[in-house]
Amino acid sequence: MRAPQKSGTVYGVGLGPGDQDLLSVRSDRLVRGARHVAFFRKAGKPGQARQIVNGMLAVGAQEIPMEYPVTTEVPLTDPRYNEILSRFYTDCTARLRALTDAGEDVVVLCEGDPFFYGSFMHLYERLKDDIPVEVVPAITGMSGAWTATGAPITWGDDILTVLMGTLPEDVLAQNMANADAIVVMKIGRNIDKVRRALKSAGRYEAAWLVEYATMPNQSVQRLAEAEGKVTPYFSIIVVHGQGRRP
Known part of the structure; x- marks a missing residue:
């Protein structure tokens, strides 16, 4: 058989x-x-x-x-x-x-x-x-993004919150305000909503925009310096934690 x-x-x-x-x-x-x-x-x-x-x-x-x-x-x-x-x-x-x-x-x-x-x-x-x-x-892509900024994403007891840019603005703002360190993914056409949420949470000035992390066309800049810029769907926004350290 x-x-x-x-x-x-x-x-x-x-x-x-x-x-x-x-x-x-x-x-x-x-x-x-x-x-x-x-x-x-x-x-x-x-x-x-x-x-x-x-x-x-x-x-x-x-x-x-x-x-x-x-x-x-x-x-x-x-x-x-x-x-x-x-x-x-x-x-x-x-x-x-x-x-x-x-x-x-x-x-x-x-x-x-x-x-x-x-x-x-x-x-x-x-x-x-x-x-x-x-x-x-x-x-993960977010690991490549925060490494590209040249600074650790979390310190000590920092709470890292990962958010999707597709979430409602009020949900984004609430979670941003409660987090120590933040990663926002799936930016794309949601960029203006994400900007408003970061401003509402008081985290806008500390935010970084990383596009094409680890790739030859990688771009890293303060989000506040990228006003009006259309970002690719796979760009990532990073806000570093500032927690406990020796």
């Missing part, structure tokens, strides 16, 4: 903040050895995760772009947003499952860490009970 075919594995591989030198040894090995490489991107765009691994993929590797059906076209508060994305992630998992059912491994490229506000988490939850899924952790 012929033995049943062994299922392949889906690897959620963290790429870190953007510099190839900051990939873990395991992530580097998996990316370079992959026969099937999947990654998220906006339609018509190369995809940030894919750009990070330029020059690393094996000759003949099959690339599987997973293009978001919406990004900013539908508001987060619209019920259609979750419905559309849910169908999208279900379709993505079907594509990956077809490969693993055929005994193939698939590497899914993940910006930053796969379990930190990443799209891969939605695939993981849909796949983990049916097929082998392994997650390779990585340096």
Whole structure:
């Protein structure tokens, strides 16, 4: 009797903040050895995760772009947003499952860490009970951002609060006022709202804007000096803690 075919594995591989030198040894090995490489991107765009691994993929590797059906076209508060994305992630998992059912491994490229506000988490939850899924952790984008400022993010007993720029302004302001150290992610078109919240919380003058952390086009400046600037979606705002120290 012929033995049943062994299922392949889906690897959620963290790429870190953007510099190839900051990939873990395991992530580097998996990316370079992959026969099937999947990654998220906006339609018509190369995809940030894919750009990070330029020059690393094996000759003949099959690339599987997973293009978001919406990004900013539908508001987060619209019920259609979750419905559309849910169908999208279900379709993505079907594509990956077809490969693993055929005994193939698939590497899914993940910006930053796969379990930190990443799209891969939605695939993981849909796949983990049916097929082998392994997650390779990585340096987060925010680690790259605060390191780029040249100052520690927390001291002593500082409380670090991580916020999404997509949150309502009053929620942002309240949490900013209560935190010692702050990281704000997903800035993009939310930049004006985030600025107002920081001012309301009395933290604006201490805020730094970091764009493309650890990448060749990295930019670091005081947020107050970037008035009117349109920031990329993956820029990060940092406010350092000033807590207890010897």
